[in-house]
Amino acid sequence: MTPEEVVAITAKHTYGTWRFQKNWTPLQIVDAEGCYFTDAAGKKYLDLSSQLMCVSIGHKNKAVIQAIEDQAKKLAYAAPGFATEVRAELSKLLLEVLPKGLEKFYFSTSGTEANEAAIKIARMYTGKYKIISRYNSYHGSTAASIAATGDPRRWAVEPSGKIDGVIFAPECNCYRCPLNHSYPDCEIACANYIEHMIKNESNVAAIILEPVVGTNGILIPPKEYLPRLRKICDDYNVLLIADEVMSGWGRTGKWFAVDHWDVQPDILTTAKGITSAYVPLGLTATTMKIADYFNDHYFSHGHTYEAHPLTLAPAIAAINELRNNKLIDRAVEMGEYLNEKLSTLKAKHPSIGDVRGIGLFYAVELVKNQKTKESFNTKEDKVNGKPLLVDKIAAEMMKRGVYIQSWVSHFIIAPPLIISKEDIDFAVKNLDEALTIADDALKA
Template sequence: MHIVDAEGCYLIDANGKRYLDFSSQLMCSNLGHKNQVVIDSIKKQAEDLAYAMPGYATNARAELSKLLLEVLPKGINKFFFTTSGTDANEAAFKIARMYTGKTKIISRYRSYHGSTSSSIAATGDPRRWPMEPRGKAQGVIFAPEAHCYKCPLKHSYPDCGLACADYIEHMIRNESDVAAVLVEPIVGTNGVIVPPKGYMQKLRKICDENGVLLIADEVMAGWGRTGEWFAMDLWGVTPDILTTAKGITSAYVPLGLCATSEKIGDFFQDNYFAHGHTYEAHPMTLLPAVATINEMKRLKLVERAKELEPFVHEKLVALKAKHPSIGEIRGHGLFWAVDLVKNQKTKEPFNTYADKISGKALLVDQIAGKCLAEGMTIQAWVSHFVIAPPLIVTKEEIEWGINLLDKWLHLADEQCMPTEEPASTSVTSDA
C-alpha cells in the first residue's frame, strides 16, 4: 500500500483513499498525523542547529531534559538519548551490567524488546528464534509472563499468590549472576497483557531484596497510551531504568530514551561509561520531543486516554458478547487487545507462533485485510488485534472502527468449536 499523506487519525494512499489508523501505525503515532507544532519544531531545529556531537550541550537537549523531569516517574532523572527503542534497551543492558558487575538479564517469554543484537536476545517471542543460540550466549534467561487469562504456570489468580512473580524470585536465587529483570509493564505487540493487581509492586520488592535492577521497557506503553504518562504510574512503582521511544516524538522523528535513577547515573561520574554513538542526543530529534510533550499537555491527551477508557471498555464488552470467537478483551486507556479463540472454554487460539513463523495465512490477518479494504488499518499479531488509535481519536471514530471489526469477526465465529457451557465474560482492564 503506497501511503502519500496522513492527517489526524487517517492515512491516505496514492489513490486518495482514507484509512482510519486504528493502531497508531506501530502503536507510536500518539499525537496523530500532521501536528503543525511538531512539524514547525523540526523546521526550526534544522534552521538553528542541524547537528552537534553528543559531547556538546544544546538548547534542545536542556529544554527536553527539563520536561522529562516533569513527566517521567519520580526518581528517574538521568538521561541517555538514542535513536530507537532497541537502542535504548541496548544502553539499559550495558548500564545494568556495568553498574552491578553482574551479567544475566531475566526477561519474559511474551515480550519484544527490539531487533538489534542484545535486544533481540532479550525478546521472548519467536522473532528471537532465528538468532539462537546467540541469546543464551548474551546471558539472557526467560521467566513466565504475568498472563492470568492463559497462565503459563496453570494457576488461578488471586489464589496463586502471584506465582509468576515468585518464579522470578526463584530464578534470581538460583542464578549466581543476575543484573536486572526486564519487563514491559503492559506487554505490547504480544497481546497488551495487563499484569494482575500487586504484581509490579511484588516484583519491585523482589528486585530490591535481591540486589537486582528493575528495567521497564515503556517503548510502547508510555506517553499517555494507558491513561498515565507511563504505565508504571498505574501501580505507583518506579523502575531503576526506564526505556522508551515511539510516542516520545509521536514517531515524527526517530528518538529513544534510556533513563535511570540518579544513583545509577552518579556511578558513572567515577566509572567509565562504555557506550555511545554519533547520533546520541541528536538535536533534530530532541526539539520535536519538546513539541510533542507540550502538545500532549495542551491537548490534555493523557487525561483524554483515561477518560475514553470506560467508553472503549463498554464497546469491547458488547463486542465480546456478540462473538464466540473472542476469548478476552484487555487493556487500559487507549491500549487494548481483542484475543481470538476457537473455543472460549478451552481458550485454544486459531493460530500459534509456529503458524506465524511458517508463513501460514493467519485468521487475524484475513480479518485485518477485510478491514483494510473498507478503510481501516489495524495491527494483527498471531491471534489478537491491537486497538490503539491516536490519542486525539473521537468517540465516533472509535465506534466506527469497532463496528467494522464487528462486521468481519464472523469469519472467526464460523470457525469456532462448539462450547458445551457458556463461558464467563473475561475482561482485563483493572490494574
C-alpha cells in the same frame, strides 16, 4: 513515479521486515492527517493502531512539524560531546513527566537502542551479567534486545545473533496463566518464581519487562505484581528495567504504565510516543545512584546520533501537545468508551476469547473455543509464514477503511489519543462485521 513503480521498487530493493520477502506488495501511503492516512488511490483509512502504536498525538501535528523546522534552521546537528539548549530543555521536561527518581538520560534513535543501552548500563553498574526477561515480550531487534525478547522473533537469530546471559521467566498473563493458576488464589506465583530464579541463578544484573505487555497481547498485571517485583529487586540488589517503548506517553491513561502502580524502576526505556514517531528518538533514563557510579567509571557507550538536536526538539513539542491538550485524560475517557463497545462485541461473537486493555491500549483475542481457549493459530504459524486468521480479518478491515495491527491470535487497538467517539464507532462497527470471518471459521 507511478504508484506501481513505487510499490515495485520498494518491494524489490528494500527489505520487508519480519516476513518472507516473497509476495510482499506494500500499500503506498501518500498522506496522513489526524487519525487517518491516505493511499495512492486517494482511499482514506482510520489508523486504529497509530501505525506501529507510535503516532500517539495523531498525524500532521502542526506544533511538532514547526519544532522540526525551527530546529533544522537553528542547529541541525551537534556532536554528542557538546551541550545544546534543546538537550537541556528536553531534560528539564523529562524530569517533570517521568516516574520519580529517573534523572539522568541517554538519547538514542530507537527502542531497541534504548534497551541495548539499558542492558549494558545494568551490567556495567552491577558487575553482574544475567538478565531476566519474560516469555511473551518484545524488546527490540538488535543483539541484547532480541536476546531479551521472549516472542518468536528471537527464534530465527538463535544462537548467533544474540548475547548470552538472558534467562526467561514466565510472563504475567491472567487469561492464559503459564503456571495454570488463577488470580487472586495464585498469590502472584509468577512474580515469586522470579525470586526463585534469582536465588538459584546468582549473577542476575536486572529484570527487563514491559509493565503492560504490548505486541504480545496487552497483558496487564494484577496490582500486586509490579510492587512485588520491585521488592524482590531491592532484596537481591537486582535492577528493574521498565521497557515503556510502547506503553509510555499516555497510551495506558497515565504518563507511564508503571505510574498505575506507583513503581519506580531503576531504568526506564522508551521511544515511539516520545516524539509520536515524527522523528526517531529513544530514551534510556536512569536513577542518579546509577549515574553516580559512572563518575569514576568509564561510561562505555555512545552513538554519532546521540542527543541529535533534530530528534530532541520534536520530543519537547510532542510532550507539550500531550500536556496542553490533556490527551492522557482523553485516553482514559475514550478508553472507557472503547471498552464498552468492545465488550459488546465480546458478548456477541463466539470467536472472541478475551477483550482486555487499559487507557487506549486494547487487545481482542480470538479463540476457537471460549472454554478451552484454543487458538486459531500458533507462534510457529506466524514465523513459518502460514496464513493467519487475524491477518485475514485485518485485510478485510483494510478493505473497509480501517487499519488494525494483528499478531498471532489477537488485534492490537491503540489509536491516536485524539480519536473521537464517532471514529471508535466506525472502527467497532467494521470489526463487528469483519469478525463474521472468525465466527464462520468456528463452523468450518
